[in-house]
Amino acid sequence: MDTLTAQLQRQFRDYTISLYQQGFLDDQFTELKKLQDECSPDFVAEVVTLFFEDCEKLISNMARALDQTGNVDFKLVGSTVHQLKGSSSSVGAKKVKGLCVTLKDCCDSQNFEGCVRCLQQVDIEYKTLRAKLQDLFNLEQQIVQAGGRIPQVDI
Numbered sequence: 001m002d003t004l005t006a007q008l009q010r011q012f013r014d015y016t017i018s019l020y021q022q023g024f025l026d027d028q029f030t031e032l033k034k035l036q037d038e039c040s041p042d043f044v045a046e047v048v049t050l051f052f053e054d055c056e057k058l059i060s061n062m063a064r065a066l067d068q069t070g071n072v073d074f075k076l077v078g079s080t081v082h083q084l085k086g087s088s089s090s091v092g093a094k095k096v097k098g099l100c101v102t103l104k105d106c107c108d109s110q111n112f113e114g115c116v117r118c119l120q121q122v123d124i125e126y127k128t129l130r131a132k133l134q135d136l137f138n139l140e141q142q143i144v145q146a147g148g149r150i151p152q153v154d155i
Contacts, residue, residue, distance in 0.1 A: 011139060023094050027092065074110045096129060100122065
């Protein structure tokens with residue numbers, strides 16, 4: 001194995017570990033990675049891409065619902081955030097899931113300002129995670145293009 005491949009693999013390992021240590025990902029992401037194999041090498045990237053498309057729609061729907069000044073349907077926002085929490089949980093998006101719990105609490109108590117603040121944080125957090133996972137997937141592609149194998153990272 002050449003030094004470039006070894007360097008990329010080390011970089012991949014360190015970056016993956018940092019995503020867990022910083023609380024972006026949890027064990028569910030590890031479980032998702034285990035479902036990926038030679039037959040479906042892009043499985044995780046595809047699932048995560050669908051998750052981010054879903055995030056965008058759900059966040060947009062909640063923003064629209066919260067934009068109805070004086071007439072906010074907190075039940076609608078609450079059920080939408082519940083959906084987002086479920087999909088965040090299924091891909092291991094730990095910070096997004098945590099913020100969804102807080103946002104749901106704000107909906108339940110009909111705390112408009114809290115809902116708006118939390119939704120902004122959810123939006124920032126999912127975009128941050130999307131960028132970080134894109135970097136991770138780019139590293140995977142570089143390793144494969146260099147002829148290496150994606151290292152198994154035990155967290």
